[in-house]
Amino acid sequence: MSEEKKLHINTRELIAVLLTLKSFANEVRGKHIKVFCDNTTTVNYISDMGGTKSVACNNVSSDIWNWCLNNDAWITCSYIPGSDNTLADTASRNFNDRHEWKLDENFFKKLSIIFGTPNIDLFASRLNKQEPQFCSWRPDPESNYCDAFNLNWATLGFIYIFPPFSLITRCLQKLRAEGARGWMIIPFWTSQPWMGALLRLLVEDPRIIMRRKKVLVWPLSTEEHPIMSHTRLMACLLSGKACENEAYLKKVLTLSWHHGNPELANNTDHISTGGHNFVIDGTSIPLLPL
Template structure:
């Protein structure tokens, strides 16, 4: 009915002064009501009763692109040149549609809830369009028509940007390898096999596994304690060199890739039996668990207990 409302709004009628004013039916009015002239509209019907559960996805956008998460899965992309000049509300709504298309295999014939920090987009989705922006209304109308034949329902709700961390991170680019966090249950299993480490190297406040941790920019390594490190691939060899030179004790989390030269270095420093980490979908996560690594099996991580100066 939003097209009809827009047609009425353009007449600038006053509810008090124009109650008896005749209004001519124009072609624009007929076009606005075309949806309600179709028998299919009345045969389709709507589900009765309250919705017990919805598939929830979060979306966000930046000046560079868009991103989203759905049940641990993630997707992102860059804006094409023809969209970079569009209004921010248009970009957010376009991001929602792109994400729905990408995840259609997981959400088809489902009740879907979209979480975004944009209140205007929330309103245009829930109200199936609007009267303020014609361009945004037309995009919302296309989205609703597309979703009508693919989803049971589509709703949106606002989530504060500070809580939309996964989608926000994706909208600014791809996840960083050094920020992946092992699942706490897997870390507990590592501690049971190798003794609990005291300090986490190459960590941040978000992905640290020990009460004490050192960031990537800290050049001072602590001595005489068992260390834990899950370094970026490019820093594995420098880490091994430091373990060897300073006689450090370390639990290293690294891929078991026999073709890599640092695997031979790891074997030389081993102080115990390496343990292949169990495969699980949530083995590696970012953004507080909102986003999972898409292929943990290809990384083939192991826990390598090692000691330098042997």
């Protein structure tokens, strides 16, 4: 979080140990854990179960030992020279968390009122989670699950999906295959091949977020996602159960062609020229502004 960035490096080193323990709790619970660290302060505070020079370091070391007590574990920490700690050091220096973008919480709350409050955030981390219960991509100290594609989405209740854009097709396939229900955030890219599959999962009028600024930001700062300079985001309530999509399509208006205009030769999905409606199988689906 942004508050963590302001902490002293020694405190952050200790926090890294604590978060690692939490991330791999199932693997290390009930065991003796050996930690190697190139920060001597971290080694001393863990080995001595605290210290007096830094209140912040003492508090984190107490959290580490309390975690060990609660998980029937024991921890020892040894110093390793930075020159020998090349693997971990390289990983930390090359770490990139710029994929942790987050939808503005005000928009999330508005959409939760319209579509319903999700039980779980399927693509998140402790930095950008929208719900207390979430699934992370990699081991995360606060996540309930790891790797959303290893789960059966239908068993999770009402879900929130804001995946990396490259995974949209895979998410739609999983929704339909498992008959799951939830709402999804996607970019408003009408020419994408996954758009037709998405329209056939709709169970409510989709919403387009009209504002571009401060919609998608990096949680550790006020930096905005560069994609928002040339696109908008769309929110869709989806269900993998075909009967729910059919019931929704019966409620929306049927597209009426003006007299004299030839009927379309096929039923492929397309977008009307006005830009405010989708059209699928002759049915007009309104796109409502948010």
